[in-house]
Amino acid sequence: MPDATILGIESSCDETGAAVVRSGQQILSNVVASQIATHQPYGGVVPELASREHLRAIIPVVRQALAEAQQTYESVDAIAVTQGPGLAGSLLVGISFAKALAFALEKPLIAVNHLEGHIHAVLLEQRQAGNSELEFPVLALVVSGGHTHLYLARAEGNSWTHENVGHTRDDAAGEAFDKVAKLLGLGYPGGPIIDRLAPHGDSAAVKFQTSQIKHRDRRDHGRPGAVSDQPRFDFSYSGIKTAVLRYVETHQLGPAIEARRQALSEIEKPMLDDYLHLCGRETLDLVASFQRSMVEDLVTKTLAAAREYDVETLFVSGGVAANQELRATFAREAEMQGLPVFFPSRSLSTDNAAMIAAAAFPKFLAQEFVPMNFSAEAGMALGGSRSS
Ligand code: KG4
Ligand code: ZN
Numbered sequence: 001m002p003d004a005t006i007l008g009i010e011s012s013c014d015e016t017g018a019a020v021v022r023s024g025q026q027i028l029s030n031v032v033a034s035q036i037a038t039h040q041p042y043g044g045v046v047p048e049l050a051s052r053e054h055l056r057a058i059i060p061v062v063r064q065a066l067a068e069a070q071q072t073y074e075s076v077d078a079i080a081v082t083q084g085p086g087l088a089g090s091l092l093v094g095i096s097f098a099k100a101l102a103f104a105l106e107k108p109l110i111a112v113n114h115l116e117g118h119i120h121a122v123l124l125e126q127r128q129a130g131n132s133e134l135e136f137p138v139l140a141l142v143v144s145g146g147h148t149h150l151y152l153a154r155a156e157g158n159s160w161t162h163e164n165v166g167h168t169r170d171d172a173a174g175e176a177f178d179k180v181a182k183l184l185g186l187g188y189p190g191g192p193i194i195d196r197l198a199p200h201g202d203s204a205a206v207k208f209q210t211s212q213i214k215h216r217d218r219r220d221h222g223r224p225g226a227v228s229d230q231p232r233f234d235f236s237y238s239g240i241k242t243a244v245l246r247y248v249e250t251h252q253l254g255p256a257i258e259a260r261r262q263a264l265s266e267i268e269k270p271m272l273d274d275y276l277h278l279c280g281r282e283t284l285d286l287v288a289s290f291q292r293s294m295v296e297d298l299v300t301k302t303l304a305a306a307r308e309y310d311v312e313t314l315f316v317s318g319g320v321a322a323n324q325e326l327r328a329t330f331a332r333e334a335e336m337q338g339l340p341v342f343f344p345s346r347s348l349s350t351d352n353a354a355m356i357a358a359a360a361f362p363k364f365l366a367q368e369f370v371p372m373n374f375s376a377e378a379g380m381a382l383g384g385s386r387s388s
Helices: 036-042 047-068 088-105 114-128 173-183 190-200 238-250 254-265 272-278 281-308 324-336 354-365
Strands: 005-010 015-022 026-034 078-084 109-113 138-143 148-156 159-167 214-217 230-233 313-317
Touching (some): 005 047, 005 354, 036 047, 088 109, 109 114, 114 148, 138 281, 148 281, 159 354, 173 238, 190 272, 190 324, 238 254, 281 324
Parallel strands (some): 078 109, 159 230
Antiparallel strands (some): 005 015, 138 148
């Protein structure tokens, strides 16, 4: 198999990333410029500000990635960039820059689906660790701020096929973490904060109902005469967010939340002790119970899908895959089912460009290059779908 050194560029949301990866299996550099400080005062990503920050960061980030990898613009074999899904304005910054580089350097340009990138984050690190024995099919849960998607992933020669067998009907899991944290005056992004606070509360204190959405997809998926009767495993997280809101109202937590929001806004870089000091027992219990419900729902549905589709391997990737309780619960429960489960390292769970450069390698081998007039696809889907 020929070698290829690929420069990857990622700018789909609020991280500007550039990375150099050799042949989908060796990270030479992986640089991420986070915009958390920019969006924090607004409690969420502001698309216009995100585009502006990407414009500021893209050149230094790419230069740093090349320098750390001891590469030059000329020495890389191809440029890979996230095409979607994501924020249109943010995607365009990365895409325009990648196009300009590819054009000026006369290098091939590869467009990568961000979700495929998250799946390849796992493969990249497994290969880097020397594990080339992964068994297929793989069920991949991509769980992030924008997505809660289940894919059946199969390798066919150099190319990959992905089939969607479940997705969220409303909020993504990361979005629920972020909204609940915002609601409780804990700041943005909510996932990492809730992750650190949850072990300090009683996860059995508040009972939340999560939705049961398992159904059969009875559409004809284009196969002559075929009517699909495949089960789907969908998620829904807007209900739990509303339940937390109702709890806050019925337990009159409003004034304490406002005081905490104010106090945290006055601390430049709040530490865990600051949060703990500003959260009463009731709030810690609420946070712990919320996280436990989210984790149980994600794990239960994913493992049910794994059984139904009789997969050999499980991947869990995307920002929420950094969550410690989610990792521990998946590891424990999947082991009980005899199912190997793989996560990316925590830094490769959240958005980065190494996963984009890695996902581009099979496309490089297949010479799947894009023309200079390709465009961002904000709502880009991945693979075939068994969606309803
Ligand atoms: O993959 P990612 O960096 O960006 C998207 O593609 O969305 O995921 C970001 C999301 C945010 O919602 C963030 O709150 C969540 O991942 N997240 C976490 C953790 N770290 C990041 N959620 C739970 N626990 C964490 N440790
Ligand atoms: Zn992502």
